[in-house]
Amino acid sequence: MNKDLISINDLSVKEIEGVFNLTSKIKRNKSAFANKLKGKSVALIFQKPSNRTRVSFEVGIWQLGGNCIYLGPGEISLGVRESVEDVAKTLSRYLDAIVARTYKHSDVLDLAKYSKIPVINGLSDLTHPCQGLADLFTIKEKLGKLKGVKLAYIGDGNNVCHSLMYGSMKLGVNLKIATPKGYEPNKKITRESGIPLGNISNDPSEAVGSADVIYTDVWASMGEESEAEQRKNIFKDFQINTRLAAKAKKNYLFMHCLPAHRGEEVSAEILDSKHSIVFDQAENRLHVQKAILLSLLAI
Ligand code: CP
Numbered sequence: 001m002n003k004d005l006i007s008i009n010d011l012s013v014k015e016i017e018g019v020f021n022l023t024s025k026i027k028r029n030k031s032a033f034a035n036k037l038k039g040k041s042v043a044l045i046f047q048k049p050s051n052r053t054r055v056s057f058e059v060g061i062w063q064l065g066g067n068c069i070y071l072g073p074g075e076i077s078l079g080v081r082e083s084v085e086d087v088a089k090t091l092s093r094y095l096d097a098i099v100a101r102t103y104k105h106s107d108v109l110d111l112a113k114y115s116k117i118p119v120i121n122g123l124s125d126l127t128h129p130c131q132g133l134a135d136l137f138t139i140k141e142k143l144g145k146l147k148g149v150k151l152a153y154i155g156d157g158n159n160v161c162h163s164l165m166y167g168s169m170k171l172g173v174n175l176k177i178a179t180p181k182g183y184e185p186n187k188k189i190t191r192e193s194g195i196p197l198g199n200i201s202n203d204p205s206e207a208v209g210s211a212d213v214i215y216t217d218v219w220a221s222m223g224e225e226s227e228a229e230q231r232k233n234i235f236k237d238f239q240i241n242t243r244l245a246a247k248a249k250k251n252y253l254f255m256h257c258l259p260a261h262r263g264e265e266v267s268a269e270i271l272d273s274k275h276s277i278v279f280d281q282a283e284n285r286l287h288v289q290k291a292i293l294l295s296l297l298a299i
């Protein structure tokens with residue numbers, strides 16, 4: 001594996017399969033991995049709020065016997081109190097790995113560039129690789145396969161969408177994306193991921209048609225709060241509700257990275273239905289991230 005995990009695009013298919021195999025082992029037998037990070041320290045540098053990413057990394061590091069240091073927005077003031085380069089060089093002298101949640105993707109890239117230790121992207125404005133890996137692991141766990149699975153991503157062409165694009169194309173998932181006009185995924189990522197251009201549209205009904213899995217995320221991501229009201233109107237036809245979900249396969253699964261807004265991107269009825277696997281998805285963040293840490297630290 002590369003030194004860092006910045007994007008799923010950094011991983012080969014073999015490396016992803018290796019992470020998934022290790023994840024299954026860790027999930028089955030937690031205690032067998034209890035001392036793997038003994039004597040090691042990992043810092044979480046977070047510029048944005050978090051529930052799942054922060055808690056699953058902290059608990060995961062603790063379960064592996066390691067030490068975790070949370071550095072929230074007020075602590076390091078990445079790039080404000082000190083340059084990203086100096087933070088990276090300093091922390092490399094103390095730590096064994098860094099997990100970073102930033103506004104600018106370039107800040108994660110710079111942390112990785114200037115640090116001697118692995119840097120894991122815990123969400124930037126461009127990608128959310130830990131989420132994408134946990135999501136694909138969850139689909140495999142539920143459906144027993146990934147190849148040919150029809151995954152419909154409906155909503156904003158954002159960081160979560162981008163990671164699903166990279167991962168789906170590598171693993172043979174048939175990903176269809178529908179966004180409002182002007183909210184399509186990043187063009188460079190579209191090109192790099194190799195997703196067929198015909199799989200991206202502005203038609204949620206078409207994208208959800210015969211889907212095995214329906215996926216959505218918030219309409220306004222962290223950092224886009226000022227656009228939230230305006231987006232509610234622009235995205236209103238992209239809500240996952242019973243009318244739209246009726247176009248999917250009968251036993252479709254519903255996924256959401258969370259946090260969710262009932263009544264906006266998804267109706268309460270769908271989010272709380274038997275189709276919804278959002279908390280299995282959230283749980284798998286823990287297991288997958290433990291596997292990522294061990295893989296990057298070559299343990
Ligand atoms: N899905 C996810 O990353 O959640 P948090 O923002 O709560 O970490």
Ligand code: NVA
Nearest residue numbers: 158217221222257258
């Ligand atoms: N797209 C969302 C994901 C949150 C986990 C955001 O960036 O806020």
